[in-house]
Amino acid sequence: MKVAFLGPPGAGKGTQAQAVSRERKVPHISTGDILREAVQTGTPTGLKARAYVTAGKLVPDEIVVDIVAERLARPDCKQGFLLDGFPRTLGQAKALDAILAKSSMRLDAMLYYAVSDDVVVDRISGRRLCKSCGANYHVKYIAPRKSGVCDRCGGGLYQRADDKPETVKERLRVYREQTAELIDYYRANGLLKEISADNSVEAVRADTNRVLDAVAVR
Numbered sequence: 001m002k003v004a005f006l007g008p009p010g011a012g013k014g015t016q017a018q019a020v021s022r023e024r025k026v027p028h029i030s031t032g033d034i035l036r037e038a039v040q041t042g043t044p045t046g047l048k049a050r051a052y053v054t055a056g057k058l059v060p061d062e063i064v065v066d067i068v069a070e071r072l073a074r075p076d077c078k079q080g081f082l083l084d085g086f087p088r089t090l091g092q093a094k095a096l097d098a099i100l101a102k103s104s105m106r107l108d109a110m111l112y113y114a115v116s117d118d119v120v121v122d123r124i125s126g127r128r129l130c131k132s133c134g135a136n137y138h139v140k141y142i143a144p145r146k147s148g149v150c151d152r153c154g155g156g157l158y159q160r161a162d163d164k165p166e167t168v169k170e171r172l173r174v175y176r177e178q179t180a181e182l183i184d185y186y187r188a189n190g191l192l193k194e195i196s197a198d199n200s201v202e203a204v205r206a207d208t209n210r211v212l213d214a215v216a217v218r
């Protein structure tokens, strides 16, 4: 099973990816995680990436591609893998095809977690964090017993600047603009499997399993 998961912030793609990785015993390769790992262990590519990370700049495509290629070359990926957050651009998608072709492999499916803007804004803008202990809340879904106060330590709750509705809407706009070509690419080559991420976590989980079962028997 060689698959990739794509979806905007708030789609719940990461949660699904972790569950699938655990249940189907395939490595969960999150771009953020492997980038951090490469930077920390100081591999040659990691050192190149570090320069961008410390400067607060976006790591360029070719470095991200090299780090993913190094990760996919490890033995645990022979039977399958789950890419989370990669490819993110059309250039990365083409680079992935080339990496896999070298080992006579190809991607089986790209699962796209489609979600409406309103749902994302509702999920993200309701998040609250405790100033003291960092506990997570949601005004609707994981509400504290007393509004604005942490159940665990009594600390005050706050909203991250990134989670404000206007910021969330802007992040979504940028995300959709960046990924439009990528989605078209996978739609055209027949690998795109769209899942409605507006539904509950359980429903999305069931849809994900249905898609993956179909991929596995092919």
Ligand SMILES: [Zn+2]
Pocket (backbone or CB within 6 Å): 130, 131, 132, 133, 134, 135, 150, 151, 152, 153, 154, 155
């Ligand atoms: Zn707290």
